[in-house]
Amino acid sequence: MRVALFVTCLVDLFRPTVGFAAIRLLEQAGCTVEVPRAQTCCGQPAYNSGDRADAKAIALQLFDAFAGYDHIVVPSGSCAGMIRVHYPGLFADDPVNLPRAEDIASRTWELTSFLVDVCGMEEVTAHYDRAVTYHDACSGLRELGVKLQPRQLLGSVVGLRLEELSDAEVCCGFGGTFCIKYPEISDKMVTDKAADIAAAGAEAVLAGDLGCLLNIAGKLSRQGRRIEVRHVAEVLAGMTEEVPPIGAPR
Amino acid sequence: MLATSRNFEANARAGLADDNLQRALGLARTGFPLRRRLATERLPEFEELREEGRAIKDHTLAHLDFYLELYESNVVASGGKVHWAPTPQEACAAVRQICRSVGAKTVTKGKSMVAEEVGLNEFLEANGITPIETDLGEYIIQLRHEPPSHIIAPAIHLVKEQVAETFRAEHHALDPARSLSEPRQMCDEARAMLRPRFLAADVGITGANFLVAETGSSIIVTNEGNGDLTQTLPRVHIVMTSIEKVVPTLEDAATLLRLLARSATGQEFSSYTTISTGPRRPGDLDGPEQYHVILLDNGRSALLGTEFRDMLRCIRCAACLNHCPVYAAVGGHAYGWVYPGPMGAVLTPSLIGIEEAGHLPNASTFCGRCESVCPVKIPLPKMMRHWRDREFAKRLNPPVYRSALSLWAWTARRPALYHAVAELAARTLGWAGRYRGRFRSLPLANGWTAVRDMPAPEGRSFHSLWAERRK
Numbered sequence: 001m002r003v004a005l006f007v008t009c010l011v012d013l014f015r016p017t018v019g020f021a022a023i024r025l026l027e028q029a030g031c032t033v034e035v036p037r038a039q040t041c042c043g044q045p046a047y048n049s050g051d052r053a054d055a056k057a058i059a060l061q062l063f064d065a066f067a068g069y070d071h072i073v074v075p076s077g078s079c080a081g082m083i084r085v086h087y088p089g090l091f092a093d094d095p096v097n098l099p100r101a102e103d104i105a106s107r108t109w110e111l112t113s114f115l116v117d118v119c120g121m122e123e124v125t126a127h128y129d130r131a132v133t134y135h136d137a138c139s140g141l142r143e144l145g146v147k148l149q150p151r152q153l154l155g156s157v158v159g160l161r162l163e164e165l166s167d168a169e170v171c172c173g174f175g176g177t178f179c180i181k182y183p184e185i186s187d188k189m190v191t192d193k194a195a196d197i198a199a200a201g202a203e204a205v206l207a208g209d210l211g212c213l214l215n216i217a218g219k220l221s222r223q224g225r226r227i228e229v230r231h232v233a234e235v236l237a238g239m240t241e242e243v244p245p246i247g248a249p250r
Numbered sequence: 251m252l253a254t255s256r257n258f259e260a261n262a263r264a265g266l267a268d269d270n271l272q273r274a275l276g277l278a279r280t281g282f283p284l285r286r287r288l289a290t291e292r293l294p295e296f297e298e299l300r301e302e303g304r305a306i307k308d309h310t311l312a313h314l315d316f317y318l319e320l321y322e323s324n325v326v327a328s329g330g331k332v333h334w335a336p337t338p339q340e341a342c343a344a345v346r347q348i349c350r351s352v353g354a355k356t357v358t359k360g361k362s363m364v365a366e367e368v369g370l371n372e373f374l375e376a377n378g379i380t381p382i383e384t385d386l387g388e389y390i391i392q393l394r395h396e397p398p399s400h401i402i403a404p405a406i407h408l409v410k411e412q413v414a415e416t417f418r419a420e421h422h423a424l425d426p427a428r429s430l431s432e433p434r435q436m437c438d439e440a441r442a443m444l445r446p447r448f449l450a451a452d453v454g455i456t457g458a459n460f461l462v463a464e465t466g467s468s469i470i471v472t473n474e475g476n477g478d479l480t481q482t483l484p485r486v487h488i489v490m491t492s493i494e495k496v497v498p499t500l501e502d503a504a505t506l507l508r509l510l511a512r513s514a515t516g517q518e519f520s521s522y523t524t525i526s527t528g529p530r531r532p533g534d535l536d537g538p539e540q541y542h543v544i545l546l547d548n549g550r551s552a553l554l555g556t557e558f559r560d561m562l563r564c565i566r567c568a569a570c571l572n573h574c575p576v577y578a579a580v581g582g583h584a585y586g587w588v589y590p591g592p593m594g595a596v597l598t599p600s601l602i603g604i605e606e607a608g609h610l611p612n613a614s615t616f617c618g619r620c621e622s623v624c625p626v627k628i629p630l631p632k633m634m635r636h637w638r639d640r641e642f643a644k645r646l647n648p649p650v651y652r653s654a655l656s657l658w659a660w661t662a663r664r665p666a667l668y669h670a671v672a673e674l675a676a677r678t679l680g681w682a683g684r685y686r687g688r689f690r691s692l693p694l695a696n697g698w699t700a701v702r703d704m705p706a707p708e709g710r711s712f713h714s715l716w717a718e719r720r721k
Contacts (some may be wrong), residue, residue, distance in 0.1 A: 007712050009662075013672050014705065016712035035716050037669075040662045046655060048616065050637060050642030054659035061663060115522025138617035171575045172655075180697035182259070182613055184266055187701035188579040189615075218702035221688050247705030249687040 001117075004069040006062075006108075008079045009041040010210040011231075015246065018210065021237035022075045022111050029119035031071075038065035042082040048176055052090065056097075059087055063100045071118065072108045075233050077140020078108040085143045110140050112208060113232055116149040123156030126238035130228065133165045133202035135193070135216065137209035141169060150208060150232050157235060161226050163200045167192075174215040190219040197227060198232040204228035204245070206235060217247035251369050251397060251415035253602050255586035261332055265580040274409050274562055274705050275578055282572035285516025286623065293512065303509045304627045306502045311554065317463040317496050318336035318545070324466025328528030330541035339370035341546045345370065345455070345488060348542055349379050352486055354452035360470060360477040361385040361567065362457030363401055363491045364546055366588045367601070370455070381455075382447045384476040386440055386561040393420045399582030402568040403587065407581050409567050410436065444476075454480040454538070458491035459510065459565070460503045460632035461543070468526040468543065471510065471520035478524050487526065492546040494562040500525075506565055509625035513567040549601050558637045563626040570595075570620035570630060585610060592620035592630040599637050608646055672711040682708025 003026055011018045019035075027032045034167050043058035062083070066072045084105045091101040099147070115121040140146035154160055160168040173179060173189025193216060197205050204221075204229060215231035228245035244250055254261060265271055290296040310317055322332040335341035335391060341364075349357065357374060359365065359381055371392070374381045383392040387405035391398060393416050398404030405413070417439055430436050436629030456477050458468040468489045470477045481487045493656065497503050511517040530537030553559055556688035573575045582590035589597050595610040611634035620630045661668050683689055683706025691699045698704055 002409075009672070012712040013676050014707045016708055016710060016715050017675075019712040019716070021271075035713070037713065037717075038665045040668045043659075048638065048657050049647070049655055050635070050638035050640070051655055052639060052642075053278065054655070054663075056658065058662050061665070065665075083592035113320070136621070138615070142618040142622050165286075169619070171615050171619070173575070173615065175617070177613045178613070182262070182576075183697045183701050184263055185576055185579050185613065186615075188266055189575050190702065195287060201678050214705050215702065217705050218688070218698070221703045221705075222701070243708065244687060247688040249685060 001031045001070045003033050003071045003073055004066050005033055005035045006039055006042070006066070006072050006074045006079065006083075006174050007035065008074060008076045008210070008213070011075060013156045014214065015210055015231065017065050017243045018075050018231045018233050019118055019241055021231070021233035021239050022073065024239070025111070025115060025124070025233060025236040026073060027126070029138055031119070034069070036065040044079065044082045045176060047082065047086065047090065048111040054147050054160040056090060056094075059090060059101065060097065063097070063104055066104060066107075069107065071114065072104065073111055073114045074097045074108065074160055075111045075231065076210060076211075077110045077137050077144055077146050078209050080108055081139035083108040083145035110144050110146050110208065112149040112153060112236075113144060113146050114142075116152055121153065124236045124238070126155050126236055128156040128204075129159035131163050131201060132204045132206055132235075133163050133200045134168065134232070135165060135167050135172060135175065135197075135205060135207040135212060137207050137212045138171050140208055150206075153236050154206070154232070160235070163202050164201050165202075166196050172212045172215050175212045176211065179215060186215075194219045194225065196224060198225060202227060204230060206230055206232045208232050213246055217245070251366060251589055253587045253606050254501070255598060255602070255607040255610060258584060258586060258613060262580040262582035262588055262613070265584045268581075270409050270412060271407050271581050273580055274407055278403070278406050279578040282516070285366050286513060286569060286572070287516075289516040289518065290511040299505065299509055300625055300627055303445070303506055303565075303625055304563060306497060306637040307626050310497055310561065311494070311562050314493065314551075314554065317498055318493060321461055321463040321496050321706065325528070325541075325543055326466070328466050328541075329531070330466065330528045332442075333542060333544045335544050335546045336548070338546070338548055341368045341490065342370060342373040343372070344542075344544050345490070346377055348486060348488060349374070352452055354379055354486070356380045356382060356451050357453045357455055358382050358384050358448055358451040358484065359388070360456035360472065360479045360480040361388050361404065362452070362455065362490050362688050363398075363588060364457055364492050365399060365455065365618070368490070368546065382444070382451065384444055384448065384480050385472070386437065386474055386476075387638065389444065389686055390416060391439055392503075393417075397588070399590065400568060400571060401566050401593075404605050407583065417623060440621070448479045448483050449647065451480075451484045453486040453488060454484040455488045455490055456481050458489050458539060460506060461491065461496040462500050462503050462505055462525075463496055464499045465527055467500070467525050469507070469523065469525050469547050469662075471507065473515075473521040475522050478522060481524070481526060481538065482536050484503065486540040486542070486594060487529070489526070489541075490546070490721070491543065492548070492550060493549055494564075510567050511564055513569040513623065513625040553600055558596065558600055558633055561593070561600065561633060563628055564593055564597070565626060566593075567625055569625065571621040573623050575617065575619070576615070592634070596630055596633045596637070604637055604641055604644070608641055613637075639697045669711065670712045673714045676707045676709060676711040676714075680707045682706070684709065708710065
């Protein structure tokens, strides 16, 4: 299978390791992976701010960048959901481009869901000796049905013990521009999330979306809690030795 | 009701700083979702029922004129009267005219959000008629001169100690030695105060959960039985409701009732479900002499045919409030008008304007939990986004925000430039944060760093590293 990786703007800027982890996992699943250079962002900041013209322009750019690949894989439920669920709606009034939107939507997957649901991956070769908890990022969970896939793969990681989080399906308070527009409300939400993570007795918290992870890591470190924060792909690809946790000193 | 939605941010800060509110919300946030989940798990066909509920409402809205006229003709046939009220002023005026015609001094009221929407209590008081709320929560907040903070649990923002204080302050005959530490004791106290009022009232006003076109009936659900006393004891019963409450048949109403109670409180059915059809007939043992229905539009019919039409499916169960993390953080009063939470974030701009209520559809992370529990599958986040579309089109966002967004979008449409900027930012921030791995403050990122650290980037952008490895 010829697969294109959509890196996402946050992984590109903050956490390139997640991109390399995704490539390693996809190659282990037997895919040929390419990273089209003409990609930037999925357009969600514009789309969620009511700026549909810019969102469409950015989406059209992705149509071209990802033309011809069997699948497009994204290490983020939020960005994958934007393409898979929202692009067809964005072009609903544009009969010329709607088929292209539907086409890219049908080929786009969140990483863990692609590995399990499309590639049939059942286990990984990785080691992570921690009590771990998992936060279900909202878009992946509710737009794409990502829930069991990461847990199934994490179950094969040697040394990893999964402690479920109470309210794992409740938003962490990131919400893109929300966390900057309404910082006090976002703070309350991420403070509750941090308390739940601590109460789960976890040494590490994982999720499949870097936005949530930056938010959670930022709050945990502000509170002085020593709990590791990592993208699930880093753990599944066995790359935890290569880079410190998110927000941790080198 | 005077809107303060414009002050959402200040209202929210006040809510976050209110310890009693936070205690009260803490209890609600775990209770309601748990009870709903248990109730829906006990009903294997719940998902099919949601689909059916949506279909009933969609069908009715597609033929709303037909069903409203059918409903009116059946109300008239059963001896009642329908008053069409395009605006809140006309709804209030209709109530005044009915009250004056019977010389009413006091009016008992069952819970009605439409009555809140039209500001009925203030209007009646200004016209020399005393309204008495009979739902326990509504009674408490009436004593406190507060608006409801939730559409089915109006006093959910209070802890029981505050209720006891209110009773001690307002019930002048209350023996100071009497204990009010348990909910049961407070309930008994309220009941003792309300019982003579029920008997003395000239007019009883209730809302309606559903109106049934085929029979001309109105249906209310309560857990306290106060609605029954309100509508059967006085000589006149007024139903204060709005046009989208109509459904074609009793069978349809039964389907929606099964969804309503489970979604709202996790009950299989509410304690009291009361169907009223017209006034007392010859031979009836009880019931009012007159039966009036005030049908409010107030902007609802203007939503038909727009991207907000689906909002008219709402059956006011409050599941979206109960599952909303923003509502759980700030409480209902922060929203500044009658309808809070996700349903309010969509409905309020429709009814009082996006200029006044612009914050409401913005104060959402689009987590989607509201839509996932909505019994009639209203795509609430999608409609909040539609409000943001209109806001952007009207240029109502702050200019700084618009400029930043434009600059970002302009760059994102130029991949080569975008990659260069990303690499520069990754290197700069990565270098600056190379020891600690995070920033406690960062220029232009105060909204973020005021409450949490900003993790430092690794130091190179993915695309730069990838390009080097591919050489």
